[in-house]
Amino acid sequence: MTTTTAHPSKAAGADNRRSVRPGRLLAVVLAAQFMALLDVFIVNVAATTIRAELGASGAGLQLVVAGYTVAYAVLLITGARLGDRFGHRRMYLAGLALFTAASLACGLAQSTGQLIAFRLAQGAGAAVMIPQVLSLIQRTFAGEARARALGVYAAVLAGGAAAGQVLGGVLVSADLFGAGWRPVFLVNVPVGLALLVLGPRVLPADTAPSRARGFDLPGLLLLAGAVSLFTVPLVLGQEQDWPLWSWLSLAGSAVLLALFIAYERRLARRGGAPLIAPRVLRVPGMGSAVLRIVLVMAGNAGLMFVLALHLQGGLGQSALRTGLTFAPGAILFGVVGLNWRKWPARLQQALVPAGFVLTALSTLALGLVLRDGGGGGLGLLVAFALGGTGMSLAYSPTFTRALATVRPEDAADASGLLTTVLQLGQLSGVAVFGTVFLSRPLGGPQESADALLITAFALAGAAFLGAVSGLVRVRR
Structure with missing residues (x-):
């Protein structure tokens, strides 16, 4: 993709001493976006093989498939705020490193418990990495170039969903080196390593960490709790025929969300730095x-x-x-x-x-x-x-x-x-x-x-x- 050279300001975290090449930046960040999205879907088609080899229970298999999604959803806002405070390039690379290491660990896991833990780590890495993608696009592109970049972003979302199903089926069917389901995780490792090499060369350097806005820890805990209580029953409730705990969890999510909104409004009125700026x-x-x-x-x-x-x-x-x-x-x-x-x-x-x-x-x-x-x-x-x-x-x-x-x-x-x-x-x-x-x-x-x-x-x-x-x- 070719665009005019972007001119991000220092307030946006860019290093003005060198020119940013928007096409290369977009390729690097969207490759990570594609890889993270792929992992939402690619494991679905490997679930039967994982259950047979590791002897996973029904609940254990659910957590293997959905643990990534739960951690991802719960920590996304946190990842966005960390990027805003400590720099988008720094947090993109940190999240990518965690995601890649967790993918390797998933591919080498020897038990259901290990695989669940590493899937949660994968989701956490994606949650730190992925919010930086949109932030870097927002701050690097402007006008029509931004619209085209967001169009490519939308295409990657669709492509990752479909490719996850297809690639998962191919890898499981191929049974590479007798590895069964493991390549659905290990495929991320070479891609992640390549992006870790390219990222520092392509992404704009961050300025000194900004502490002006502060860090809204109470708001973060309230929102994380609300999202957790919402996502867990959605993931596990269906297979368990919607037991009482799932409905209580959803009700608790609504209560925490109301408390989060009330707290954020109060914090904004007092001149504080809420987790999500009200003007957004x-x-x-x-x-x-x-x-x-x-x-x-x-x-x-x-x-x-x-x-x-x-x-x-x-x-x-x-x-x-x-x-x-x-x-x-x-x-x-x-x-x-x-x-x-x-x-x-x-x-x-x-x-x-x-x-x-x-x-x-x-x-x-x-x-x-x-x-x-x-x-x-x-x-x-x-x-x-x-x-x-x-x-x-x-x-x-x-x-x-x-x-x-x-x-x-x-x-x-x-x-x-x-x-x-x-x-x-x-x-x-x-x-x-x-x-x-x-x-x-x-x-x-x-x-x-x-x-x-x-x-x-x-x-x-x-x-x-x-x-x-x-x-x-x-x-x-």
């Missing part, structure tokens, strides 16, 4: 953008989850074939995300609601082409491609516009907020739509297809809600 939440359109991002990510993650269950469990397809089924949607998501800015301005205002409507219709079509218990054929691929197009139209303009008016000094707050919202949207989608699907009898292909059709109607309803929110114009 007051950016025009930020509230509606958060809702739309949640709906898109919940729909995307929920659809991929239930469709994978149907194709593999209901129809008996391989993990590789299932991953390839997702490819058309991921490709169109990326292509549209890179090019929507080139379309006439008069059309751009309608992209978000149109994207949600297209997503709803394509989801209904997907459920209908699979309703007879068959494989869907070409109709399935077309429906998935249209769904990827619709989700990109709904997501990419929303995400870009949400960040367009954020001031550079608020980049860490905005990136941490939106990345956390994105992650929580994915978790919510798997929990909500997964429950809809799994609550139906799944005795064979037809029963699975019936459950998928009902879930498709639920997914379409969420997309239509997004279309309504997209019709609301922001007052500036």
